[in-house]
Amino acid sequence: MIHMPVLALLDRLLAEPVAGLGGPARALLVTVYPVVLTALVLALSLAAHRGLTALGARRLFDLPRRRAHSNPEGETMPRIDAPALPARTQVEEAARVLSGRVVRTPVLHSPAIDRLACARILLKAENLQDGGSYKMRGAMLAVGRLAAAGHTGVVAQSTGNHAVAVALAARRHGLAATVVLPVDAAPVKVDRARAAGARVVRAGTTVEERLAVARRIAEVEGHPLVDAYDHPDVVAGQGSASLELIEEAARRGTPLDALVVPVGGGGGIAGACLAAAGTPIEVYGVEPVGCDSLARSLAAGRPTPVAPAPSLADGLRPGCVGDLPFAVARTAVRGVVRVDDDAIVEAFRLLLLDLKVLVEPSGAAGLAGALRLGEVAGPGGGAVTAAGPGDVGGTPWPSGGGRRRTVGVVLTGGNVEADLVARLAGDRMTAGVAA
Amino acid sequence: MIHMPVLALLDRLLAEPVAGLGGPARALLVTVYPVVLTALVLALSLAAHRGLTALGARRLFDLPRRRAHSNPEGETMPRIDAPALPARTQVEEAARVLSGRVVRTPVLHSPAIDRLACARILLKAENLQDGGSYKMRGAMLAVGRLAAAGHTGVVAQSTGNHAVAVALAARRHGLAATVVLPVDAAPVKVDRARAAGARVVRAGTTVEERLAVARRIAEVEGHPLVDAYDHPDVVAGQGSASLELIEEAARRGTPLDALVVPVGGGGGIAGACLAAAGTPIEVYGVEPVGCDSLARSLAAGRPTPVAPAPSLADGLRPGCVGDLPFAVARTAVRGVVRVDDDAIVEAFRLLLLDLKVLVEPSGAAGLAGALRLGEVAGPGGGAVTAAGPGDVGGTPWPSGGGRRRTVGVVLTGGNVEADLVARLAGDRMTAGVAA
Incomplete structure (x- = not known):
């Protein structure tokens, strides 16, 4: 019994007293007792989870897969030039x-x-x-993974919402952001990108013009370009x-x-x-x-x-x-x-x-x-x-x-x-x- | 054993085979088996709840207190002239x-x-x-209780939102509604009250003028007046x-x-x-x-x-x-x-x-x-x-x-x-x- 002390203890606590009782009483105990124990374990687990969550220890409940991307050496998703499509x-x-x-x-x-x-x-x-805008979702995911991979800044171009989203996502992850907006961008989008702490560069009116400028900045600064949709x-x-x-x-x-x-x-x-x-x-x-x-x-x-x-x-x-x-x-x-x-x-x-x-x-x-x-x-x-x-x-x-x-x-x-x-x-x- | 057939069955199924096993194995079974059974019962209950909810049988899960007010003879909350304040x-x-x-x-x-x-x-x-507007909450509660008490129509007055809410609540409960709005009411509120099927009466610009008209209508039609706040x-x-x-x-x-x-x-x-x-x-x-x-x-x-x-x-x-x-x-x-x-x-x-x-x-x-x-x-x-x-x-x-x-x-x-x-x-x- 020494090699299974927990089971032996349970045996003493549960099985042996039960075995000494009459048939129906034993059956009743066997059925009810563990149900009560299960409820107790569930309640204790929930209480522990709430307590730890309230203490800011949410990470403990992250699945291993979810924690992986915050590992600086961790592998990120396939790059754009990889043949596999996302699923x-x-x-x-x-x-x-x-x-x-x-x-x-x-x-x-x-x-x-x-x-x-x-x-x-x-x-x-x-x-x-x-x-x-929903652009915040893609930006948070992409910038988060770049931050986890050790990058210190990002570059983006868009007519507005993607640039605002990348600027906000970069601030949340502590990265520098440069965003390229068209000269005719909606002022509210320019203001929001600036308010999020991004450097705003105005260039041309077409995607091609902005993309050329953004690629040059990315090359000079050594920061990755987060594409607005091809990513x-x-x-x-x-x-x-x-x-x-x-x-x-x-x-x-x-x-x-x-x-x-x-x-x-x-x-x-x-x-x-x-x-x-x-x-x-x-x-x-x-x-x-x-x-x-x-x-x-x-x-x-x-x-x-x-x-x-x-x-x-x-x-x-x-x-x-x-x-x-x-x-x-x-x-x-x-x-x-x-x-x-x-x-x-x-x-x-x-x-x-x-x-x-x-x-x-x-x-x-x-x-x-x-x-x-x-x-x-x-x-x-x-x-x-x-x-x-x-x-x-x-x-x-x-x-x-x-x-x-x-x-x-x-x-x-x-x-x-x-x-x-x-x-x-x-x-x-x-x-x-x-x- | 005939007087406790379920327990006898459980006894046969659970206790007797367990009693025949060795100590640790018995303890393991005694611990694990009922936990699995409990989980099974929980899962089946949840599935039954979902199934019945999907079939529109939500009422089954109403607490007795909650169902009480849909009883035509049931007592409703204290009336406005009762001394007790709501809590x-x-x-x-x-x-x-x-x-x-x-x-x-x-x-x-x-x-x-x-x-x-x-x-x-x-x-x-x-x-x-x-x-x-949030007026829908009070209107749904008040009109629902009046409907449960057997009333077939309601009267209300307001500058707009309460009237719209009472009109909608009355339609949902199958009651007729007459609402009194000021002559200078916002057209969108008048349109919404009419769209909900209410009879719209325009009267004066002050609460007193509307209230006088609403009380007269309530008396003539024999329908209760749902006050916009004194209720x-x-x-x-x-x-x-x-x-x-x-x-x-x-x-x-x-x-x-x-x-x-x-x-x-x-x-x-x-x-x-x-x-x-x-x-x-x-x-x-x-x-x-x-x-x-x-x-x-x-x-x-x-x-x-x-x-x-x-x-x-x-x-x-x-x-x-x-x-x-x-x-x-x-x-x-x-x-x-x-x-x-x-x-x-x-x-x-x-x-x-x-x-x-x-x-x-x-x-x-x-x-x-x-x-x-x-x-x-x-x-x-x-x-x-x-x-x-x-x-x-x-x-x-x-x-x-x-x-x-x-x-x-x-x-x-x-x-x-x-x-x-x-x-x-x-x-x-x-x-x-x-x-």
């Missing part, structure tokens, strides 16, 4: 790493929007994310917003049938495709009319640039979808819808006046696309100009007799100039909506 | 009844607002509530918003030190006082300058009417705080701050452009008050014009060396006209804020 597991891993480090944004819902869309619309309010951590990080939306919809008993995401460089929709992989959820992209690089790329079978037309959606105007996002999305996207400025303004006003949240035009484009897809279901429908595998043109979701479908929409960001809010809110082109 | 238990009961019937609105947070307020500000976004269910229902905020702050590890609530008729602040009862949380009210009935009532020791001055905060302009709310608040409120339209507009813009949510001026007044209380802590502070037990005038929360305090603010509603949004968003009187 759903990378999005799940991103969600785990980001849990508690970014806001778990609420999922909102409005009966009035449901009626207009002929579907149950669940809106993931990433405009309420730190930094005002596996960014794709996986952005995908965590879709994953949370998918999970929340299922938790509410209304699992998603479709997921609608605005498309700029494609990081968000690639992340959405990964998050929906292995589920029956159909993923749709939304592009402004004349900024439809993804739709054209899907039709051509390879990344196809466009000369972006003017659009209210300043965040959806890269000249070309990224290589990595395209590679992920090409076989996974169900379709792409194009929306014009009128549709974006209508969605903006619905979100502001009915749902009570401020979403930038690029973010409102997602709802505009969902409403457009809903129209197709109506009697006069069928006019959606979409492209891609399984071309849209039929009935994405039934409006009548059939079961009402649940559609998730990612409201990607909320950084808008006050003047533009005033102009769009006061706009008379669309009618108000009553609940 | 914290009524707010907890309200929160239980309302759980799953109204939105559990998110608690939002912004570093930029924290810096301005010299405190951690947690904002309960009741503008995202059904019907666009225990309404006070308890509104208090559930504060209770959720208090709980969420504690869950995040930053328990509230203070709670700031805008004051119209006093239902919200009375509910907040009840929710905070028995905790060290200090409750502050916020009134527009010239609409300070609560501050005057606290100073006079009895409900004291004012002739309400013009204010952007249309929901905070009743001529007098209610008897019941005053009775609850008089000994429980720490102080009242008064805010002018400039302060309300500044708070409105902060909430819109920094936090990304649309809050009506009456709701934004809460944040304006919290910022005003924060100013007192600064070097030039001390000018707060407050009244009540424990008159404010010192340092509500330390800005410097001391521990940073956590302050909860209830953003009570978000029903604003598009034109007003455009005017306030475009307003140049205050500067933008960067995160």
Whole structure:
């Protein structure tokens, strides 16, 4: 018995006294006693967990996989030049790493929007994310891994939200940040990047001009460039917003049938495709009319640039979808819808006046696309100009007799100039909506 | 053994085979086997609960206390003429009844607002509530109990949000609703009440005029009048918003030190006082300058009417705080701050452009008050014009060396006209804020 002292003790405590009792009493004890012990162990474990969490010892409960990336020698995810595409597991891993480090944004819902869309619309309010957009997710993941790998600074370029997010993520990780913004960037985004402590460089108006400047800075300073969408951590990080939306919809008993995401460089929709992989959820992209690089790329079978037309959606105007996002999305996207400025303004006003949240035009484009897809279901429908595998043109979701479908929409960001809010809110082109 | 067949079976299954084994093996089995059984029973129970919940059989899990009020013969809460004041238990009961019937609105947070307020500000976004305001809570509770008591219709009067909430609550419970609104009511509130199926009657511009009309209608139709604040269910229902905020702050590890609530008729602040009862949380009210009935009532020791001055905060302009709310608040409120339209507009813009949510001026007044209380802590502070037990005038929360305090603010509603949004968003009187 010396080699098993714990079991021997349990034997003395439990089995022997029990064996001496009568049949039914013994059975009762044998059944009840360990149940009480189990409850006690559970309660003690929970209390210990709470106590340790309150003492800031959360790390103790990190899974080994989650702790790995804070190891300076640890291996990071595959680099962009690696042939392997990220998969759903990378999005799940991103969600785990980001849990508690970014806001778990609420999922909102409005009966009035449901009626207009002929579907149950669940809106993931990433405009309420730190930094005002879901770009914070990819930036926190990518910058966190670069910090863990020993880098002391990062460089980024974007029309605004990615730059703001990288600046904030760098500050949180104690890294220097240089961000390259276009000369016509929204002042609110420039201010936010500066407020986060980043050095702001203004260059040109196109992606190519900014990218050239950003690459030169990265080379001179010896700091890595965090691409706004052509980067596996960014794709996986952005995908965590879709994953949370998918999970929340299922938790509410209304699992998603479709997921609608605005498309700029494609990081968000690639992340959405990964998050929906292995589920029956159909993923749709939304592009402004004349900024439809993804739709054209899907039709051509390879990344196809466009000369972006003017659009209210300043965040959806890269000249070309990224290589990595395209590679992920090409076989996974169900379709792409194009929306014009009128549709974006209508969605903006619905979100502001009915749902009570401020979403930038690029973010409102997602709802505009969902409403457009809903129209197709109506009697006069069928006019959606979409492209891609399984071309849209039929009935994405039934409006009548059939079961009402649940559609998730990612409201990607909320950084808008006050003047533009005033102009769009006061706009008379669309009618108000009553609940 | 025939009289205890289950125990006999367990005895055969568990105890007898165990008794035949060697010491350590027996001890191991005795310990492990019931633990596994317990886990199995727990898992099966959870699965059954989920299955039944998904089938809409939630009622099965209602506590007897919670089910009582759906009994037509059941006794409801004390009426307004009863001497007993509602207590914290009524707010907890309200929160239980309302759980799953109204939105559990998110608690939002912004570093930029924290810096301005010299405190951690947690904002309960009741503008995202059904019907666009926290009035939905009291209305759902009161109308639900009237429906359970066999009534077939209800009457209400208010400047807007309470009427909208009662209309929606009546529709959900299958009751007819007549709501009396002022002739100068915000069109969006009139539209929303009508959209919810209520009969809308327009009468006068003051509470007294509307109340006279509403009482006549109630008498003619034989339907009860649901007062906008002088009603225990309404006070308890509104208090559930504060209770959720208090709980969420504690869950995040930053328990509230203070709670700031805008004051119209006093239902919200009375509910907040009840929710905070028995905790060290200090409750502050916020009134527009010239609409300070609560501050005057606290100073006079009895409900004291004012002739309400013009204010952007249309929901905070009743001529007098209610008897019941005053009775609850008089000994429980720490102080009242008064805010002018400039302060309300500044708070409105902060909430819109920094936090990304649309809050009506009456709701934004809460944040304006919290910022005003924060100013007192600064070097030039001390000018707060407050009244009540424990008159404010010192340092509500330390800005410097001391521990940073956590302050909860209830953003009570978000029903604003598009034109007003455009005017306030475009307003140049205050500067933008960067995160």
